[in-house]
Amino acid sequence: MVPSTLIHDRYRLLELIGRGGMGEVWRAHDESLGRRVAVKCLKPLAQRGDAAFLRVVRERFRREARVAASLQHQGVTVVHDFGDDEGLLYLVMELLEGRNLSQLLEEGKRQPLPVPEVLDVAEQVSAALAYTHAQGVVHRDLKPANVMRTADGTVKICDFGIARLAHDIGFTAKLTGTGIAMGTPHYMSPEQIAGTAVDHRSDLYSFGCVLYELATGAPPFTGGDAWSVLVGHRDAPPEPPRSHRPELPAPLEEAVLWLLSKAPEERPDDAADLSARLAAARACLPAWSAGPAGYVGPMGPADSAGRAIPVSAAVSAGQAAGEPAEWGGAAAREGLAVWEDAAVRDGRWPGGLGTDDARDGEAAAKGPAPGPAPGPGEAASLWMPGWARGMGGGLPAHGLLARRTPPWIRAEPSGLSGQWTGGGAAGPPTTDVALAAAFAVSGGGPRALSAEPRGLTVQPRTPGASSGAAPADPRHLAPDSATPRRPALHPPEPTHPPHATHPSDGAHPSDGAHLPGGARPFGGAQPSSSADLPGGARPSGSVRPPGAVDPSDAAFPPGGAFPPGGAQPPGGAHLPAGARPALLAVLASRHSAGESLGRLGCWEEAYEAHAAVAAERHDLLGACHPDTLTSRLAAGHALGRLGRWEEAWEVCRGVALDRARIFGDEHPHTLSAREESAGCLRRLGRATEAVELSRDLVAARTRVSGPAAPATLRALSGLGAALGCLGRWEEALDVYRHVTSLRHRVLGPADPETLAGRNEEAHCLERLGRGEEAARVYRALALQS
Numbered sequence: 001m002v003p004s005t006l007i008h009d010r011y012r013l014l015e016l017i018g019r020g021g022m023g024e025v026w027r028a029h030d031e032s033l034g035r036r037v038a039v040k041c042l043k044p045l046a047q048r049g050d051a052a053f054l055r056v057v058r059e060r061f062r063r064e065a066r067v068a069a070s071l072q073h074q075g076v077t078v079v080h081d082f083g084d085d086e087g088l089l090y091l092v093m094e095l096l097e098g099r100n101l102s103q104l105l106e107e108g109k110r111q112p113l114p115v116p117e118v119l120d121v122a123e124q125v126s127a128a129l130a131y132t133h134a135q136g137v138v139h140r141d142l143k144p145a146n147v148m149r150t151a152d153g154t155v156k157i158c159d160f161g162i163a164r165l166a167h168d169i170g171f172t173a174k175l176t177g178t179g180i181a182m183g184t185p186h187y188m189s190p191e192q193i194a195g196t197a198v199d200h201r202s203d204l205y206s207f208g209c210v211l212y213e214l215a216t217g218a219p220p221f222t223g224g225d226a227w228s229v230l231v232g233h234r235d236a237p238p239e240p241p242r243s244h245r246p247e248l249p250a251p252l253e254e255a256v257l258w259l260l261s262k263a264p265e266e267r268p269d270d271a272a273d274l275s276a277r278l279a280a281a282r283a284c285l286p287a288w289s290a291g292p293a294g295y296v297g298p299m300g301p302a303d304s305a306g307r308a309i310p311v312s313a314a315v316s317a318g319q320a321a322g323e324p325a326e327w328g329g330a331a332a333r334e335g336l337a338v339w340e341d342a343a344v345r346d347g348r349w350p351g352g353l354g355t356d357d358a359r360d361g362e363a364a365a366k367g368p369a370p371g372p373a374p375g376p377g378e379a380a381s382l383w384m385p386g387w388a389r390g391m392g393g394g395l396p397a398h399g400l401l402a403r404r405t406p407p408w409i410r411a412e413p414s415g416l417s418g419q420w421t422g423g424g425a426a427g428p429p430t431t432d433v434a435l436a437a438a439f440a441v442s443g444g445g446p447r448a449l450s451a452e453p454r455g456l457t458v459q460p461r462t463p464g465a466s467s468g469a470a471p472a473d474p475r476h477l478a479p480d481s482a483t484p485r486r487p488a489l490h491p492p493e494p495t496h497p498p499h500a501t502h503p504s505d506g507a508h509p510s511d512g513a514h515l516p517g518g519a520r521p522f523g524g525a526q527p528s529s530s531a532d533l534p535g536g537a538r539p540s541g542s543v544r545p546p547g548a549v550d551p552s553d554a555a556f557p558p559g560g561a562f563p564p565g566g567a568q569p570p571g572g573a574h575l576p577a578g579a580r581p582a583l584l585a586v587l588a589s590r591h592s593a594g595e596s597l598g599r600l601g602c603w604e605e606a607y608e609a610h611a612a613v614a615a616e617r618h619d620l621l622g623a624c625h626p627d628t629l630t631s632r633l634a635a636g637h638a639l640g641r642l643g644r645w646e647e648a649w650e651v652c653r654g655v656a657l658d659r660a661r662i663f664g665d666e667h668p669h670t671l672s673a674r675e676e677s678a679g680c681l682r683r684l685g686r687a688t689e690a691v692e693l694s695r696d697l698v699a700a701r702t703r704v705s706g707p708a709a710p711a712t713l714r715a716l717s718g719l720g721a722a723l724g725c726l727g728r729w730e731e732a733l734d735v736y737r738h739v740t741s742l743r744h745r746v747l748g749p750a751d752p753e754t755l756a757g758r759n760e761e762a763h764c765l766e767r768l769g770r771g772e773e774a775a776r777v778y779r780a781l782a783l784q785s
C-alpha cells in the first residue's frame with residue numbers, strides 16, 4: 001500500500017503506523033465522516049490464485065470482523081468498519097495514539113515497568129478480558145504487541161477476532177507467503193502448544209506471560225530457541241517474578257503465577273477473579289513506589305536475560321537521574337529496605353532475603369545447582385528452584401532476551417533446537433511452527449528429546465529438502481503396489497492425522513462442512529479417522545501422550561510380520577534384538593510429528609516427515625503393512641495441501657487400491673483413502689469423476705456406518721463439493737441441507753460442524769443468486785460464532 005491510496009472510495013491512507021505478520025496498519029482519513037481512523041490492510045491474498053480457498057478466507061474474515069465490531073468495551077479497540085476492496089481485506093479501527101506494550105518495553109531497554117504501571121495495565125486488561133470472555137470471544141494471540149497504551153493511560157487490546165484469523169491463516173502459511181505461524185512461543189499456553197482445545201483460560205495464561213514480562217523485563221520462559229520456550233511453558237515452573245524483582249508486591253506475584261498455572265482448571269476461571277489480588281497488590285505499594293512515572297524502583301542493571309537484576313544492589317534513582325550507574329546506590333537500598341521491612345513484617349515476604357541466592361546476583365550466576373532436574377508438572381516453588389539458578393546466561397535469542405534452558409534440556413542432544421525467529425529476528429518463521437509441532441508431538445521434555453527422532457529436525461530448510469532420515473523419494477509414494485518398492489504414503493486410521501482430512505480442506509465448498517469448529521478453520525483438518533471410530537466419536541486432541549506409541553504399532557506388534565498381502569517381507573532383520581520395537585516407536589513419534597506439522601500448516605515439512613517415515617516403514621514392515629500405508633496416505637494428503645494435486649491423487653489412489661486388497665473394498669480405511677482421492681479429483685478439475693466416486697462413497701458409507709454417521713455426512717459433503725465444482729448448485733444445496741439438518745439433529749445447532757454446513761448452504765445460495773437468503777444465513781452464523 002502507498003500513501004494516498006483510497007480504499008473503497010472512503011478511507012484515504014495517510015501514513016504507515018506499522019507492519020505485522022498479517023499486514024499493515026495505516027493512519028487514515030475517513031472521508032465520509034471526516035475523522036481519523038486506523039486501517040489494517042491484510043496482505044494480498046490473490047497471489048495464491050486459489051479462488052475457493054480465498055472465498056473461505058474472505059468469508060471467515062467477514063465473520064471475525066463482525067465479531068470484533070460487536071465488542072464494546074473501553075479496553076477493546078473499537079472496530080468501525082471492515083470490507084473487501086477488490087481483494088484487499090481491510091479493517092477500520094479507532095485510531096489509538098500511543099505505544100503498544102512491546103514498544104514500551106523496547107523503548108525502556110527492556111527495563112520492567114514501574115510497579116504501579118504494571119498494576120494499572122493488569123487491572124485494565126483483566127477488565128477487558130472479563131468482558132470479552134463473557135461475550136464468548138477468545139483472543140488467542142494476546143501478547144504485548146497487541147495491547148496498546150494510549151497517551152492518557154488507557155489500555156486497549158487490539159486484534160480480537162482478527163488475531164484468531166491471522167493465526168488460522170498462519171497455519172496455512174502458503175496462503176500469505178508469510179510463513180507466519182501462530183504468535184511467538186513466549187505467550188503461548190501449554191494447551192495451544194499441545195494443539196488441544198483452547199478456551200478463554202488460554203488468554204489468561206498469555207496474560208500471565210505479558211504481566212510477567214512487564215513486571216520483570218522478560219517473559220517467563222525465554223531461551224535461545226523456541227524449543228526451550230515451549231518446554232518451559234509445558235513443564236517448567238516459572239521462576240517467581242520476585243526472584244527477579246523483589247520489590248514486586250507478593251499479591252501481584254501470586255496473581256501472575258496463578259495465571260501461569262499449567263492446567264487451565266488451575267487458573268482463574270475469570271479475569272475478574274484477579275481483582276482481589278490486584279487490589280491487595282496496590283495496597284502493598286510502599287509510598288516510594290508510587291513516585292514519579294518512569295521510576296522503576298530499585299533495579300539493578302539488566303541481567304543476561306534482559307531483566308533488571310533484583311536486588312540488594314541496584315542502580316535506580318541515580319541512574320534514572322542520569323548519574324553514572326552506581327551498583328548499590330543509597331536511594332535504592334533505602335527504598336528496598338523500606339519495602340522489605342514492611343513486607344517481612346506483614347508476612348508477605350519470607351524473612352532472610354538478604355542471603356537468599358535468588359536475590360544474590362553472584363550466586364545466581366554460578367550455574368545450575370547440582371541435583372535432580374524437576375519433573376514435569378513439578379509445583380512451582382515460591383523461590384527460584386536450584387536447577388534454574390544458572391539460567392541467566394546463554395545464547396541471546398533476539399534483542400536482550402537470552403536463553404535460559406532448563407538443564408535437562410541442555411543435557412540432551414541437539415537436533416531439535418532451531419534458531420528462534422520471533423520478534424523479527426533472522427530465520428524463517430516456520431522454525432517456530434516446526435518446533436511447536438515437534439514439541440506437541442513428542443510431548444516435549446527430556447524423554448522426547450532423547451528419542452532424537454530424526455523426522456523432528458526443526459532446522460530451517462529449503463523447500464524440498466529432506467528432513468533427515470530417509471529422503472522423500474517420490475518413487476516410494478507411487479501407487480504401484482504391485483511393485484513393492486517402498487511404500488507410498490499413509491497411516492492407519494488410528495494414527496490418521498487429526499488434521500489430515502480431505503485433501504481439499506480449505507479449498508472447496510465442503511471444507512467447512514468438515515471443520516471441527518474454529519479449531520480447523522483453514523489449515524487444520526478434520527480427523528478423517530474420527531469418522532471411522534465406532535459411534536463416530538471425535539478425537540478431542542491430536543497429540544499422543546508422551547511416550548505413547550502409534551496405536552497401529554500395537555495392532556501390528558513390533559517385529560511381527562505383517563503382510564496379509566504378502567507383497568514384501570518385512571525388513572529390518574539385520575537389526576539387533578530389541579532395536580526394532582524402539583525403532584518403530586521412533587517412527588510412530590515421527591509420524592506424529594508429521595501430523596503436528598500439518599496441523600500447524602507446515603505442509604512441506606509434514607510431507608517430508610511422512611515420506612521419510614513411509615520409506616522407513618516400508619523397509620522395516622513391508623509395502624503393505626497398514627502403518628506403511630498410513631504414512632503413504634498422510635504424505636499424499638500433504639502433497640495435496642502443497643497444491644501438488646496430481647501427485648497427491650496418484651498416491652491416494654494407490655493407497656486406496658492397496659487397502660482395498662488388504663482390508664476389502666468397504667473397509668473404513670479403504671474408504672478414507674478413496675475420499676482423499678475424490679478430493680484430489682475435485683482439485684484437479686475432474687469433477688465428473690469426483691461426483692461419481694463421491695456417490696459411490698456415500699453409498700458405501702451409508703451401508704457401513706449408517707445414514708447419519710459422521711463418516712457418511714462427510715462423504716455427502718464431499719459430494720456437495722463435487723457438485724459445486726460442476727456448477728450444479730441446486731443439487732449441492734440439497735446435499736448440504738440434508739447434511740446440516742442431520743448434524744443439527746445429531747450434534748446440535750451450535751456444533752462447529754453444523755455451523756460449517758450452514759456456511760456451505762449459504763455459499764450455494766449465493767451462487768444461485770439468492771443473496772438475501774444467503775445473507776440471512778451468514779448473519780445467523782455470525783451471531784453464533
Ligand SMILES: Nc1ncnc2c1ncn2[C@@H]1O[C@H](COP(=O)(O)OP(=O)(O)OP(=O)(O)O)[C@@H](O)[C@H]1O
Pocket residue numbers: 017018019020021022023024025038077093094095096097099100145146148158159166
Ligand atoms: N487501532 C490502532 N491504532 C494505532 N496503531 C495501531 C492500531 N492497531 C494496531 N496498531 C499498531 O500498528 C502496528 C502493526 O500492528 P499489527 O497488528 O499489524 O502487528 P503486530 O500486532 O505487531 O503483529 P502481528 O499482526 O503479527 O501479531 C503495531 O505497532 C500496532 O501497535
